[in-house]
Amino acid sequence: MSDRAYALFEEQQEARGINVNEVKAQLKLLRIETPSWGYGDSGTRFKVFKKDGVPRDPFEKFQDAAQVHKLTGLAPSVAIHIPWDKVEDYGKLRSHAESLGLSIGAVNPNLFQEDEYMLGSVTNADAAVRRKATDHLLECVDIAKETGSRDLSLWFADGTNYPGQGNIRKRKGWMQEALSEMYKAMTPEMRMLIEYKCFEPAFYHTDLADWGMAYNMALKLGPQAEVLVDTGHHLPGANIEHIVAYLIDEKRLGGFHFNSRKYADDDLIVGTVNPYELFLIFYQILNAAADADTGIRQCVSNIAYMIDQSHNIELKIPAMLRSVLNVQTQYAKALLVNQAEVEDASARGDVLGAEHAVRSAFEFDVTPLLHVIREEQGLPTDPMKAYLESSYGNDILARGKGGASW
Numbered sequence: 001m002s003d004r005a006y007a008l009f010e011e012q013q014e015a016r017g018i019n020v021n022e023v024k025a026q027l028k029l030l031r032i033e034t035p036s037w038g039y040g041d042s043g044t045r046f047k048v049f050k051k052d053g054v055p056r057d058p059f060e061k062f063q064d065a066a067q068v069h070k071l072t073g074l075a076p077s078v079a080i081h082i083p084w085d086k087v088e089d090y091g092k093l094r095s096h097a098e099s100l101g102l103s104i105g106a107v108n109p110n111l112f113q114e115d116e117y118m119l120g121s122v123t124n125a126d127a128a129v130r131r132k133a134t135d136h137l138l139e140c141v142d143i144a145k146e147t148g149s150r151d152l153s154l155w156f157a158d159g160t161n162y163p164g165q166g167n168i169r170k171r172k173g174w175m176q177e178a179l180s181e182m183y184k185a186m187t188p189e190m191r192m193l194i195e196y197k198c199f200e201p202a203f204y205h206t207d208l209a210d211w212g213m214a215y216n217m218a219l220k221l222g223p224q225a226e227v228l229v230d231t232g233h234h235l236p237g238a239n240i241e242h243i244v245a246y247l248i249d250e251k252r253l254g255g256f257h258f259n260s261r262k263y264a265d266d267d268l269i270v271g272t273v274n275p276y277e278l279f280l281i282f283y284q285i286l287n288a289a290a291d292a293d294t295g296i297r298q299c300v301s302n303i304a305y306m307i308d309q310s311h312n313i314e315l316k317i318p319a320m321l322r323s324v325l326n327v328q329t330q331y332a333k334a335l336l337v338n339q340a341e342v343e344d345a346s347a348r349g350d351v352l353g354a355e356h357a358v359r360s361a362f363e364f365d366v367t368p369l370l371h372v373i374r375e376e377q378g379l380p381t382d383p384m385k386a387y388l389e390s391s392y393g394n395d396i397l398a399r400g401k402g403g404a405s406w
């Protein structure tokens, strides 16, 4: 990328009233957490394609994640899933991560893969099953203490397939009971991020089906409980950026699971299907980041940006590189929105002017800007190319097949 392209970009942006130095500073602060499970084999209910070179244990997952961070500077933490990432000694996993320049991010309990949970985990009618599920949540709090993780991300598959199968109101109470027990076990630094999803694997009702149910639960639990928005977990047509703005305004947006969807919870690479939606999410976040209310600004600064994807057919490390780079691109574009210009057009009732002020930022090519900030940080200007030219992808083939998968 030529210096000319960047000079032109800078000139253009300054003329629109955008402080490019400020934009660059903001961009350098962006951090995206990648999920350990995104480095392993995954699939659909039809088939899991086993790939050569996939990590065989959590330690190797962190090695692969370190490549993504080394080349992009964007992904210094990795979320873990228990028991997929169960190890004897979490202190050892933590020092391994640290030796690679990484940290262990959110701890994700898994309450959806054991036979006993067929009719529910924390909302099972059988008290013994609920006990077992709640104990797993408590175990994850203990693990988070050892890994130094701040966030516990909770997603429950709990729900029913047919009317009458379960008592919806009783299950609501059991969910609250389990979460309160876990909440009490957390240290004051920890956060409980409550994820919702409209359906799947349960197809009639899901106990935490939408943001309102997750938000209500968080309110009842206390300030350390917040809502996690997975972009793939909504009914078609849902306005996710509206949900985001609403939750920030209530100071309860804890984080994201980014991914793309075309139909349902497709878990495709973020930014591939609807990049404009991702841009509009960041537009809302950046609008709130400048709010006069310190509580709102604080909520924004604590948002955990996490990827949650299943790389079924694609190579895992390039897929993760593509993901974090796509997030960075849309974040960069959202930083180009002249919020005052939008506000002004909106106040004058200039509907098309306001819409134009938002969309025009999306239409800029931010490549020269991204190249420059990468150069300034000593990173490759094209991280994907740098990875494909490195020997890493070939070297890991020695691991063979038989990598970790769910």
Ligand code: AOS
Pocket (backbone or CB within 6 Å): 037, 081, 108, 155, 195, 197, 230, 257, 265, 308
């Ligand atoms: C499931 O649909 C959720 O998105 C969860 O976040 C889940 O834990 C994650 O996808 C790993 O399976």
Ligand code: ZN
Pocket (backbone or CB within 6 Å): 155, 195, 230, 257, 308
């Ligand atoms: Zn998720």
Ligand code: ZN
Pocket (backbone or CB within 6 Å): 197, 230, 232, 233, 265, 308
């Ligand atoms: Zn999901």
Ligand code: ZN
Pocket (backbone or CB within 6 Å): 230, 232, 233, 259, 265, 266, 267, 308
């Ligand atoms: Zn998803």
